[in-house]
Amino acid sequence: MALLELKNVTKYYGKETLALSNISFSVEAGEFVTVIGPSGAGKSTLLRCINRLIEPSSGEITFHGVNTLKLSQNELRKLRTQIGMIFQHYNLVDRLTVIENVLHGRLGYKSTLAGVLGRYSQEEKNRAFRIIEILGLHDQVYKRCDQLSGGQKQRVGIARALVQNPKMILCDEPIASLDPNASKIIMDHLKRICTEMKITVIVNLHQVQVALKYTDRIIGINKGRVVFDGSPEGLTSEQIHVIYGTESGDLITDLGEKNAG
Numbered sequence: 001m002a003l004l005e006l007k008n009v010t011k012y013y014g015k016e017t018l019a020l021s022n023i024s025f026s027v028e029a030g031e032f033v034t035v036i037g038p039s040g041a042g043k044s045t046l047l048r049c050i051n052r053l054i055e056p057s058s059g060e061i062t063f064h065g066v067n068t069l070k071l072s073q074n075e076l077r078k079l080r081t082q083i084g085m086i087f088q089h090y091n092l093v094d095r096l097t098v099i100e101n102v103l104h105g106r107l108g109y110k111s112t113l114a115g116v117l118g119r120y121s122q123e124e125k126n127r128a129f130r131i132i133e134i135l136g137l138h139d140q141v142y143k144r145c146d147q148l149s150g151g152q153k154q155r156v157g158i159a160r161a162l163v164q165n166p167k168m169i170l171c172d173e174p175i176a177s178l179d180p181n182a183s184k185i186i187m188d189h190l191k192r193i194c195t196e197m198k199i200t201v202i203v204n205l206h207q208v209q210v211a212l213k214y215t216d217r218i219i220g221i222n223k224g225r226v227v228f229d230g231s232p233e234g235l236t237s238e239q240i241h242v243i244y245g246t247e248s249g250d251l252i253t254d255l256g257e258k259n260a261g
């Protein structure tokens with residue numbers, strides 16, 4: 001059974017804007033999938049429908065055997081502990097330290113009161129420190145997040161997602177605000193999280209070259225529809241053109257010799 005299955009997922013904003021149109025695909029446990037497409041194609045909407053930060057208008061989403069669209073608020077909270085999310089602008093609490101932000105990843109497991117009082121078990125703290133170490137942030141543990149670089153902030157975002165002990169991580173343009181060096185560090189971490197921790201990863205990206213380099217599978221979206229779903233090897237310049245339409249000129253040259261077909 002697939003870990004995640006979408007069937008005919010459609011999302012309208014208001015009556016006019018069709019952001020997703022009959023999206024269907026499934027993702028197996030352990031896959032590393034990138035979603036590419038031009039600005040406004042529906043990539044963010046798609047990711048946010050998966051964990052119901054946005055409510056789809058129709059369709060079905062099954063995660064780990066559960067129909068996510070039928071869950072009560074309480075059940076949804078539990079579901080979200082299993083699906084970590086990483087954002088382009090990190091969504092950290094800037095005035096709090098790295099360790100405090102990372103521990104926020106445990107809030108989904110707590111009563112509101114315990115959460116408000118910041119009550120975390122020693123085990124939770126140990127786990128948070130271990131993950132911070134894995135992400136190379138051990139020297140920053142007690143630094144406030146507003147004193148970190150973008151790349152470091154994103155690593156805090158990843159640590160916060162990992163401390164949840166998720167089955168899957170959704171990454172909404174995680175490197176869009178980072179320089180190439182910091183982007184590589186983030187993508188390398190995400191790849192390792194998938195291959196070594198066996199966590200399924202879905203990443204929205206703007207950069208086709210990055211998608212080609214890192215993932216097993218690329219889903220191309222244009223105007224809310226899946227127009228490509230396959231391996232990086234299958235992504236020819238014609239396919240890029242279908243995904244990006246008139247915006248594809250520069251991207252095709254970026255493909256280099258590997259897939260230019």
Ligand SMILES: Nc1ncnc2c1ncn2[C@@H]1O[C@H](COP(=O)(O)OP(=O)(O)OP(=O)(O)O)[C@@H](O)[C@H]1O
Pocket residue numbers: 013014017018019037038039040041042043044045046
């Ligand atoms: N809250 C909203 N209200 C109305 N329309 C929206 C809303 N959010 C997104 N849209 C529209 O839905 C469509 C898909 O937007 P979405 O942000 O999902 O695309 P995207 O592929 O993530 O774009 P980008 O790469 O620029 O972030 C666009 O036409 C957008 O204008």
